[in-house]
Amino acid sequence: MTLLASRLLSRPALPAAGSALRWPVATLAARPHLGFIAQRPLTTPPGQTQGSTTAASSAPVSEEHLDVSWAEFFRLRQQRRLTERLTMVPTTLATLSLGGTYLLEKEIDPTNLIFGFDPMMIYGVAMVGCGLAGVLIGPVIGGALWKLTHRRHSRSMEHKDLEFYHHIAANRADPSQHSFRNPIPDFYGEKINSLSDYRKWLRKQKAHMQKAAFHVGEEA
Structure with missing residues (x-):
């Protein structure tokens, strides 16, 4: 009884009815401020914020790297054309070798006509077609190789090519x-x-x- 009475006496007295409700300053400081918590803006996680900041800071740099002058465009254009033309040599040799290997393995009967023509004539036309296929495939492969080795300028070159075409078509x-x-x-x-x-x-x-x-x- 003595312990219970001492605890009751140690509690702060409740304010009287009609009086203003006042709490000690220490008690208010210890309680969380609900209004502040409700008004906090929504933010992204720290990792995303850092990533977006990094992307935003690196965006001008990437645009600066992608942009090329007209003099640089013509120089890169010549390099791309040279790569495409040089690639035509191995692709033509490859298609000719594949076509020749296939035709050499076939048995040729001169008495059996193909579409009413001599088989040797048809096979000769087929070899010419294989060579032309290599010539057509070469620039495609060369352009792809050039883009792989010049990734930094590939997108800018596409925009410059389109702009250059518009200049040519207009003038x-x-x-x-x-x-x-x-x-x-x-x-x-x-x-x-x-x-x-x-x-x-x-x-x-x-x-x-x-x-x-x-x-x-x-x-x-």
Whole structure:
């Protein structure tokens, strides 16, 4: 009884009815602030925040690396073409060797015609077709190899290729003015390898249009 009475006496007295409810400062400090917890904004986990920050900081760098100038574009374009042309040699040899191996293993009977033609003629045409297939496959494989070795510029080169095509299509002469006497010079801009070549190409297109207009005036 003495212990229970001492505990009851040690508790703080309840405030009287009608008076303001006041708690000790220490008690308020010990309790969590519910209003602060409810107003906290939603945030992503620390790992995601760091990753997004890293991605945001690295985005300008990647865009800067991907962007190339026109001089760099023409230089990389020449390298890509050279790679595509060099790849045509092994692909042509490979298709010819495969086709020749297959045809040599077959028994050729000159008396049995193939579609009404001599078998040797058909096999010769087949070998030519194998060589042409190698020539066509070579640039595709070469372009893929170039992209693998130039991943840093592959996407930028695609954008530059499209932009370059738009420049060519917008500034070249009217195809309807093409004739044997006045052919359109470099219709697709394949011979343009530098900015100076592009300026020369523009002058040639302008000269072609002037010449075509002059001939049209003469005919009228």
